[in-house]
Amino acid sequence: MVNDADMIRLRPIGVVHTATAEMPRHWTQSDVEGILEIDPFYEAGLADIEPGQYIMVLFHFDRSPSFSEAMLTQTQPHGDRPKGVFSICSPRRPNPIGQSVLKVIRRQGRRIWVKGLDMFDGTPIIDIKPYVEVPR
């Protein structure tokens, strides 16, 4: 194991707001809408995020239990056998970072209206990146 000196510290850049109680199991199966509210300090960094585009959002699974060895393989709710944690999108991961691709509906200042959420209201946002597919 790495020692504590190698720990990486992240600071959330914003938070997810959504009114829904629904929790789709994956962003590919979600029509849930909500707002990404980004901290004022980072607003200038949101330039060039435009309606209609997809964005890759990294977020903190802040409601997940601590990871344990028993979670190295997991049978998903829709699965029929245990799979390695690195081959599934489970929120119970060694490092509790989630990643979803969301569609931008509109942006106003430091607020981005999005569709495709699979995060709880109040989820801390860590990063936003361009969505890029493998070239064919």
Add this chain to the structure above:
Amino acid sequence: MVNDADMIRLRPIGVVHTATAEMPRHWTQSDVEGILEIDPFYEAGLADIEPGQYIMVLFHFDRSPSFSEAMLTQTQPHGDRPKGVFSICSPRRPNPIGQSVLKVIRRQGRRIWVKGLDMFDGTPIIDIKPYVEVPR
């Protein structure tokens, strides 16, 4: 800004090995090969990672400078104007987490041979996830 109590702490799960001195600017333009060496504790979690598939790898930009306000917009080496940091794949980000899609060549125990690297030798690995595209 959030306070320190909200900081998120991550522990690397492994390290990147590559012999190349080449550094492609993005994984979509890389044929660089190397090995992801995962910590023994996590080996069982690598089950179901198979040759030929693509994996999404999260890693630490451990050689990036601390983020400052001047980096909220950046002109990329191949760009003609400044863009918001959340619309580009720059390694100089508020949270220094990178994300690349790599092709699996083979796996042997806790070592994964991959193609498409845009990371330096010794880069800490944070997570491996399935590569999933937006459904059409």
